[in-house]
Amino acid sequence: DTEVTQTPKHLVMGMTNKKSLKCEQHMGHRAMYWYKQKAKKPPELMFVYSYEKLSINESVPSRFSPECPNSSLLNLHLHALQPEDSALYLCASSQAGGRQSNEKLFFGSGTQLSVL
Amino acid sequence: DQQVKQNSPSLSVQEGRISILNCDYTNSMFDYFLWYKKYPAEGPTFLISISSIKDKNEDGRFTVFLNKSAKHLSLHIVPSQPGDSAVYFCAASQGNLIFGKGTKLSVKP
Numbered sequence: 001d002t003e004v005t006q007t008p009k010h011l012v013m014g015m016t017n018k019k020s021l022k023c024e025q026h027m028g029h030r031a032m033y034w035y036k037q038k039a040k041k042p043p044e045l046m047f048v049y050s051y052e053k054l055s056i057n058e059s060v061p062s063r064f065s066p067e068c069p070n071s072s073l074l075n076l077h078l079h080a081l082q083p084e085d086s087a088l089y090l091c092a093s094s095q096a097g098g099r100q101s102n103e104k105l106f107f108g109s110g111t112q113l114s115v116l
Numbered sequence: 117d118q119q120v121k122q123n124s125p126s127l128s129v130q131e132g133r134i135s136i137l138n139c140d141y142t143n144s145m146f147d148y149f150l151w152y153k154k155y156p157a158e159g160p161t162f163l164i165s166i167s168s169i170k171d172k173n174e175d176g177r178f179t180v181f182l183n184k185s186a187k188h189l190s191l192h193i194v195p196s197q198p199g200d201s202a203v204y205f206c207a208a209s210q211g212n213l214i215f216g217k218g219t220k221l222s223v224k225p
Contacts, residue, residue: 004159042120042205042215043160056212090159101148101209102167107159 006091006108014116015081021111023074023091030097031055032074033105034066035090043090049074050097081115088112119143120208122216129223135193137219139206142187146208151180151191154203154218163204164191196223 004025013019023032031050035043048056049068057066063085065077074091088110094103121140129135139149147168152160166173166180166189173180179192193200201223206216 006159040125040217042217044215045212048212092159101146101211102165103209104150104162104165105160105213107152107161109157109159 004091004093004106004108006089006111008111009109010112010114012114012116013078013081015083017081018077018079020078021076021089021091021113023076023108024072025093025106026072027093027095027106028071029093029095029106030071031094031103032068033092033094034074034076035092035107037088037090037110038086047076055097078113081113083115086113086115118216119146120206120214120216122204122206122219124219125217126220126222129196129221131198131223131225132195135191135196135200135221135223137191137193137204137206137221139189139191139216140187141189141208143208143210143214144184144187145210146214148209149180149182149189150207150209150213151178152205152207152215154205160205193221196221198223198225 007022034046037043046060047066067075090110091108092105150165151163153163154160164178182189203218205218207213
């Protein structure tokens, strides 16, 4: 199994809603990532979990709350989002701890989020 | 300020010919460079990489060239195939990956 699975594929939510994005991998990877990608822009790193601990938070607003329940699962809890948060949210994983330059990231297909 | 730049948003090539995708970077501390390929409605997939201590890496139809003095790398695809049509992201790393904006390659039959 070389897949990173993200659910849901599409999500529409209002600014007062609470929702969660889910990501799962069964490759035994020790690092998991959340990226945000807006149209015609590069993916931008949000969070990195290394060995189930949050190792990097790229100054992401608190309305985004990551959670890593175990080494295979990564969630992103969303609350009180703004329309400008509408984007493609990509989950990724890598084999090692997430700090080596030559680590290859395996990406999921993403969740296309629209905030109304 | 962008640390990784892909100045061509799109490239169109005839099937069988060479595709050359370019990437420039500003941070001389990057020690690894990667190319990712992205089809619509899918996440990016790893294509090929190169360490900063090398100047060329080849994998089948794909070759990446690195010119450290110019802070420039390029991806060559020979021969190009219609299935290569996708968005190609250049990425550089010194621990965390920094992506360029991507180049949309269209290979016409």
